[in-house]
Structures are given as structure tokens and as C-alpha cells.
Amino acid sequence: MTDDLLGRHRAVLPDWLALYYEDPIEITHGEGRHVWDAHGNRYLDFFGGILTTMTAHALPEVTKAVSEQAGRIIHSSTLYLNRPMVELAERVAQLSGIPDARVFFTTSGTEANDTALLLATAYRRSNTVLAMRNSYHGRSFSSVGITGNRGWSPTSLSPLQTLYVHGGVRTRGPYASLSDDDFIAACVDDLVDLLGHTRAPAALIAEPIQGVGGFTSPPDGLYAAFREVLHERGILWIADEVQTGWGRTGEHFWGWQAHGQNGPPDIMTFAKGIGNGMSIGGVVARSEIMNCLDSNSISTFGGTQITMAAGLANLTYLLEHDLQGNSRRVGGLLIERVRAAAAQVPAVREVRGRGLMIGIEITKPGTDEADPQAAAAVLEAAREGGLLIGKGGGHNTTSLRVAPPLSLNVAEAEEGAAILENALRSIQ
The missing domain is CATH 3.40.640.10 (Type I PLP-dependent aspartate aminotransferase-like (Major domain))
Incomplete structure (x- = not known):
């Protein structure tokens, strides 16, 4: 069980070994741009094991x-x-x-x-x-x-x-x-x-x-x-x-x-x-x-x-399979969808990036002050909607990181953008 695994994790691994989410998930398997957790929930993966699953999960050739x-x-x-x-x-x-x-x-x-x-x-x-x-x-x-x-x-x-x-x-x-x-x-x-x-x-x-x-x-x-x-x-x-x-x-x-x-x-x-x-x-x-x-x-x-x-x-x-070209095409679509959604959310200071490497900076509305609690809330809301993303930041900033496998297709980009839009709107 995941709850038991979390307790075992905390008992033998360092405190500074970070885990995402208030209720951390165990990813058991994946295929294409999707992964599943130990409870059978399916997620669209827009972080790829920290930009590591570059082409696809369980790619047959690999x-x-x-x-x-x-x-x-x-x-x-x-x-x-x-x-x-x-x-x-x-x-x-x-x-x-x-x-x-x-x-x-x-x-x-x-x-x-x-x-x-x-x-x-x-x-x-x-x-x-x-x-x-x-x-x-x-x-x-x-x-x-x-x-x-x-x-x-x-x-x-x-x-x-x-x-x-x-x-x-x-x-x-x-x-x-x-x-x-x-x-x-x-x-x-x-x-x-x-x-x-x-x-x-x-x-x-x-x-x-x-x-x-x-x-x-x-x-x-x-x-x-x-x-x-x-x-x-x-x-x-x-x-x-x-x-x-x-x-x-x-x-x-x-x-x-x-x-x-x-x-x-x-x-x-x-x-x-x-x-x-x-x-x-x-x-x-x-x-x-x-x-x-x-x-x-x-x-x-x-x-x-x-x-x-x-x-x-x-x-x-x-x-x-020209995944660089796919990254340019689908990434361009995705960043435009994210920018359009973020324009309606005062907490989003900036959407930046190129290809399938997109950052969303979260601040307290009307300021340049980082808001890590709001960013964490978006991360949680995206997960609840079936989307995994990352976070990062420095210079007193907090940013969400979006970096799907490079084989992402248009339908998946649209789906992920819609989930992300709802997650961003949830912090208003």
C-alpha cells in the first residue's frame, strides 16, 4: 500500500529527499505520455521524471x-x-x-x-x-x-x-x-x-x-x-x-x-x-x-x-521521428494555450520557454514576490485533474515546470493545457 510505503520511505531515507504532493504517489507503470499510480489512477505526464523520459514511457524500441x-x-x-x-x-x-x-x-x-x-x-x-x-x-x-x-x-x-x-x-x-x-x-x-x-x-x-x-x-x-x-x-x-x-x-x-x-x-x-x-x-x-x-x-x-x-x-x-520538429510544433501550440489561460490569472507573472520546456512563474498578484504556496496548490490541483508537472525557481521566485516527452501529440497538449488552466484558475 502507498501509505505503508510512505512510512517506510520516511523511516530509512533522508529528510531532505523531497517528495511531491501532500499525499505522495507511487508511479507503478507508464506508456506513451501517461503513467499510472498504485491506486490505478492515470496521469498525463508533463514532467517525464524530471525531463528524463524524453521520447515516451515504455518505448518499444528502447x-x-x-x-x-x-x-x-x-x-x-x-x-x-x-x-x-x-x-x-x-x-x-x-x-x-x-x-x-x-x-x-x-x-x-x-x-x-x-x-x-x-x-x-x-x-x-x-x-x-x-x-x-x-x-x-x-x-x-x-x-x-x-x-x-x-x-x-x-x-x-x-x-x-x-x-x-x-x-x-x-x-x-x-x-x-x-x-x-x-x-x-x-x-x-x-x-x-x-x-x-x-x-x-x-x-x-x-x-x-x-x-x-x-x-x-x-x-x-x-x-x-x-x-x-x-x-x-x-x-x-x-x-x-x-x-x-x-x-x-x-x-x-x-x-x-x-x-x-x-x-x-x-x-x-x-x-x-x-x-x-x-x-x-x-x-x-x-x-x-x-x-x-x-x-x-x-x-x-x-x-x-x-x-x-x-x-x-x-x-x-x-x-x-523528428521529435525536435514535433517539440517545436506541439510545444508552440502548448505555450500559446498556456499563455492564453495564464492571462486570466493575476498570480501568473510570466509564461516563458521554448519547445517542450515551459516555465510558469507564480507570484502574489500585483507584485514580484514569489508565492510558493500558490504554486504548490497548482501542482496539487493539476494532479487532481490528472496531470503531473514540476516546479522550481530561484532568485526568490517560484515557477511551475512543464516538460512532456517529445512525442507529445496535439490532442494530449490540448488536454494538458485544459487541466493546467483549471489548476491555475483554482488559486484565484
Whole structure:
């Protein structure tokens, strides 16, 4: 029973391991864009296990690949040649846009960002890192140290010196009133000024769209302008594509491509959606950066055969079915429906995002003050209506996060928008 499971959960797991809902649910199975709980209730899933079920629940192509690989061998580590790992690395390297790319697989986005920081600091011989305000990069000791979101950074202790840069949040902060061009210019000026007061940093790490921060983003071109400043000084650019990669934004395959006027990033990290629920993360970097380490290393579970088989099948399905194009088309419809509904709800400050990555910022009506209780009420009301969504936020904000599997169809988008509209109206 779910009630018994909740008691057992609380008895053996940490207090800080968050659960959604006043009455938490146990998800027992899923199919397509739907999941079911232990009581048999069906939900339209607009969060996908935190943007991880990228194509669909129980996608036959992926489950078949996993089953067949499990029947051969599940795991051997990186100490042996691994055909599925090589094949997926070849495809990721080609898709990355990074010249002479090398790929290292991990088990999560956190571990991928850890590896990127290791590479950048070793390559540049510096432990100073630039990060964006309102950012989130993982839960490890080094990644919480570069996370610019107080709610997700439990300690100020860090092996790195982190300096935070303006620009990740367009509609808040000292430059919010500026035009896009002036906003970018002001952020670049701030970056240049910051660099004049510190030792040369190893890298800037940035999410093209800030995930946990509430799906906030700068104007297109900001990171291209940053890259020009960084490149002049030899500072690396790390694009954290853990949530934005694989076509989720619709307009681009990678989030960095909205800022790609000055070329691809030096290092890119990925995870979540590529495994469609299997634990895959990774780093792509130019060969001289990836190969800069002067000691041996391995990965016990990164690149294991069963996860690589899932990733290959999932990526093949995504490309053959143009899920990036579907994200652009259906996501455009969904965001317009959500904006129309939100226009009638004073508590909604902003609806933002692109593709199937939509944020709804909730505030106390007539103010810019966050209203976490109202956001929680919408989350509960959506669940009661049969819809699962997420939440996030930073900079004293609270946002709802909408990120369905990329195979979402028009009818499901309309259904989800209607449930969400009712949930938003319930807090008035």
C-alpha cells in the first residue's frame, strides 16, 4: 500500500529527499505520455521524471534494445572494448558540433558536470570558475559549489572559487528593464569588469535555459557575446545541456545553438533524456581538452552496455521521428494555450520557454514576490485533474515546470493545457 510505503520511505531515507504532493504517489507503470499510480489512477505526464523520459514511457524500441542487451551482457566497465559505447560516442561526437570531439560517459548530469570541471581546471591550471546566478549543476560537492541557486546549494564549502555572472534571468535583476541588445551589452560589460578583479578563470559553465531555476533564459546571443570575451582570454565555455539537449527546445538540437554565432562550446555536458530513463550522462570536449589529464582513469558504470544500448535506440527513434520538429510544433501550440489561460490569472507573472520546456512563474498578484504556496496548490490541483508537472525557481521566485516527452501529440497538449488552466484558475 502507498501509505505503508510512505512510512517506510520516511523511516530509512533522508529528510531532505523531497517528495511531491501532500499525499505522495507511487508511479507503478507508464506508456506513451501517461503513467499510472498504485491506486490505478492515470496521469498525463508533463514532467517525464524530471525531463528524463524524453521520447515516451515504455518505448518499444528502447525496451527491446535493453532486453536484448541484458540477455547478452549488462556490464563490463571501461577496461574492455565496448561496442555500444563506441557507437553511441561516435553519434554524440558527430551531433555535438565540437570539432575533433571526444566523449566520456558518466551515470548522471551531476557526474558529467564534475568531469567537465575536472577537465577545465586541469587544462587551464586554475580552480576559479564562472557560473550564472540562478543556475543549477548537480548535487555533488563540486557542482553544488558552482550552483547559483541558494535552495539547491546546501554548503558554501567548495574545492573551487566560484564567481557569479549576470544574465541567466531576463526579467529580473538590475538589467531587466533594458532592451535585449542593451541587456546583453550590460551583462558583457559586467563580465569584463569581473574578469578585471580576479585571476584568470578556468571556464564559464552555463545552462542555455536554466532548468531548476524555473526555465529562465537570457536573450539569444548572450553566450555568443560572452564567448568572444572568454576566447580572447583563453577561458573555456562549458555548455550544460543536461536539460536542454536532444531537441527539447524545438528550434535547435542543442540549447547552445541559440548562442552559437562564435562557434560551439569547448566542453558540453549531457544526461537525462538520452537514456529515456536509463542512467546516462556524458561530456564532449575537443580532444586536447579531454586528453589533458596526466593520470589514468576509468568508469565503472559510465558507458555500461545496457545503458548504451538504450541510448542508441532512443537517439535513433528521436532522429527518425523528428521529435525536435514535433517539440517545436506541439510545444508552440502548448505555450500559446498556456499563455492564453495564464492571462486570466493575476498570480501568473510570466509564461516563458521554448519547445517542450515551459516555465510558469507564480507570484502574489500585483507584485514580484514569489508565492510558493500558490504554486504548490497548482501542482496539487493539476494532479487532481490528472496531470503531473514540476516546479522550481530561484532568485526568490517560484515557477511551475512543464516538460512532456517529445512525442507529445496535439490532442494530449490540448488536454494538458485544459487541466493546467483549471489548476491555475483554482488559486484565484
